[in-house]
Amino acid sequence: MNGWLAHHLASFADALRRMLRTPFSAGFTALAIGVAITLPVGMYLAVSNLGQLAGGLPTQPEISLFLAGKASPAEREAIQRKLEAHPDIEQRRFVSSEAALERLNAQGLSDITAGLERNPLPDAWVLTLKQSAPQALDTLRKELSALPGVESVHADSIWAERLQAILGIGRMLVLLLSGLFGLALIAIASNAIRAQILVRREEIEVSRLIGATDRYIRRPFLYYGALQGASGALAALGILALLGLALQGPVSQLATLYGSPFRLTPLSLPAGAAVLGAATLFSWLGAWIAVTRALRKFG
Amino acid sequence: MIQFSQVSKRYPGGHTALENITLGIEKGELVFLTGHSGAGKSTLLKLIAAIERPTSGAVTVNGQNVGRLSRHAVPFLRRNIGLIFQDHKLLFDRSVIENTLLPLSIAGFDRREAFKRARAALDKVGLLNREKSMPIALSGGEQQRLCIARAVVSRPALVLADEPTGNLDTGYAIDILNMFRDFHRVGTTLVISTHDERAIQAMGGRVVQLDHGTLAAEA
Ligand SMILES: Nc1ncnc2c1ncn2[C@@H]1O[C@H](COP(=O)(O)OP(=O)(O)OP(=O)(O)O)[C@@H](O)[C@H]1O
Ligand SMILES: [Mg+2]
Numbered sequence: 076m077n078g079w080l081a082h083h084l085a086s087f088a089d090a091l092r093r094m095l096r097t098p099f100s101a102g103f104t105a106l107a108i109g110v111a112i113t114l115p116v117g118m119y120l121a122v123s124n125l126g127q128l129a130g131g132l133p134t135q136p137e138i139s140l141f142l143a144g145k146a147s148p149a150e151r152e153a154i155q156r157k158l159e160a161h162p163d164i165e166q167r168r169f170v171s172s173e174a175a176l177e178r179l180n181a182q183g184l185s186d187i188t189a190g191l192e193r194n195p196l197p198d199a200w201v202l203t204l205k206q207s208a209p210q211a212l213d214t215l216r217k218e219l220s221a222l223p224g225v226e227s228v229h230a231d232s233i234w235a236e237r238l239q240a241i242l243g244i245g246r247m248l249v250l251l252l253s254g255l256f257g258l259a260l261i262a263i264a265s266n267a268i269r270a271q272i273l274v275r276r277e278e279i280e281v282s283r284l285i286g287a288t289d290r291y292i293r294r295p296f297l298y299y300g301a302l303q304g305a306s307g308a309l310a311a312l313g314i315l316a317l318l319g320l321a322l323q324g325p326v327s328q329l330a331t332l333y334g335s336p337f338r339l340t341p342l343s344l345p346a347g348a349a350v351l352g353a354a355t356l357f358s359w360l361g362a363w364i365a366v367t368r369a370l371r372k373f374g
Numbered sequence: 375m376i377q378f379s380q381v382s383k384r385y386p387g388g389h390t391a392l393e394n395i396t397l398g399i400e401k402g403e404l405v406f407l408t409g410h411s412g413a414g415k416s417t418l419l420k421l422i423a424a425i426e427r428p429t430s431g432a433v434t435v436n437g438q439n440v441g442r443l444s445r446h447a448v449p450f451l452r453r454n455i456g457l458i459f460q461d462h463k464l465l466f467d468r469s470v471i472e473n474t475l476l477p478l479s480i481a482g483f484d485r486r487e488a489f490k491r492a493r494a495a496l497d498k499v500g501l502l503n504r505e506k507s508m509p510i511a512l513s514g515g516e517q518q519r520l521c522i523a524r525a526v527v528s529r530p531a532l533v534l535a536d537e538p539t540g541n542l543d544t545g546y547a548i549d550i551l552n553m554f555r556d557f558h559r560v561g562t563t564l565v566i567s568t569h570d571e572r573a574i575q576a577m578g579g580r581v582v583q584l585d586h587g588t589l590a591a592e593a
Contacts, residue, residue: 077484078478078479078481078482078483078484078485078488079482081479081484081485082479082482085479277463277465278465278467280463281463281464281465281476282476282480283449284423284425284452284457284459284463285452285453285457285476285477285480285524286449286450286451286452286453286477286480286481287449287480288446288449288480289445291480
């Protein structure tokens, strides 16, 4: 076997053996890394689940279009044709001024309406849209406002906008937390490797004396770091699965109370793989930093 | 092969270990380095292997100024030198064969070829039957022989031995000296530091004597 490849294999096996030989310290490091990963990934899951919940709620944005009292029949007809043909509009419902008044009466406001000389309410269209993006809502509102015979258009988009804003903050937080905990992970890994280096100091020195390059000396530590990161990621995925299991019951109970079929969505496979990959990489980086610093210090 | 030109070595703290040494060693030569304890024998050997760097003057090995080697070039210099240390520097958490394999692994040797060579080296020093033992289970003389096996396993053209027979009884010492004689016969350049007068008499090589860091006499 090629010597270089053999050393890679030997380094990997050596790292694994060392890890298994000290299961407690390796386990605690994995746990520390796991917790550092759980926070941003858990937050990510919370945000993505909320996003899903928001998307699934029957609160599609509505637009109310009020016709001008002096709108001509031709204008009214043009508006109706426009609304029926518009590609962004899912449903449309005409609410005449009489029907609107009746609704008010039915809601127990007849005392007030009875005192009115004439019906002050305009004729209106209530529209639901195919898209719920705030921008789409806004463009449509502007477009409809410009039609002749339209008094005003109210877009009921505030709720959607707020939710999007909150989710936006959540996503930003996930990013910031990921960066922060990525750094923490590098620090944890680097510290654990430093302990390894101290234990194996003699081996490093002897290897150098008989012609080992820095790259050769680094190799087993880098494998140790990578393994440590991977085991930390597995710990995090385990913690998240347990959290999910614990929350599943209460969440579906709550959802049922609101008549929603919502259920928690676990981490997707690609996202889990990404967590594993990132943790491995960061811990590897921590190991690299620790060994390189030690090699500089040894001279 | 080795050239010292007006080399001085002052350790941090101000102690001068070597002072104005000029010395040449030819390819294939056998050189004994003698002198009292603290005379600078180990320091001289360390300068050759770039373990220490001269404070002034130049040490060249095969035309390379080893005091000026970059950090990345040093490992490649050392791979061509077999080093036997005064304090052994064996790895006590690895078996005899693993210790012997280390230089070959470092040099990137094919694994099967490496095993073959390591066994041959252990055979040469009479430790083949102990290949699976841990160094802690070896006697002082056996540990010293393991050091020699590790130093010669990659067949270096130059071997530097620092007190290879120190604190060994005469029987062991003669064994070890005979091994060095074999290396010398096949053309290896050897620089051996020793207090051991018997060794020098028995082998009859060139003797370089150090006294308080200066070249005292050559015979
Ligand atoms: N790393 C060091 N730092 C400071 N002084 C040192 C160092 N190494 C050696 N010395 C000093 O340099 C002098 C020469 O040391 P060296 O080890 O070369 O002597 P030596 O001839 O090998 O002695 P011995 O026969 O006892 O091994 C000694 O006085 C020693 O104290
Ligand atoms: Mg010495």
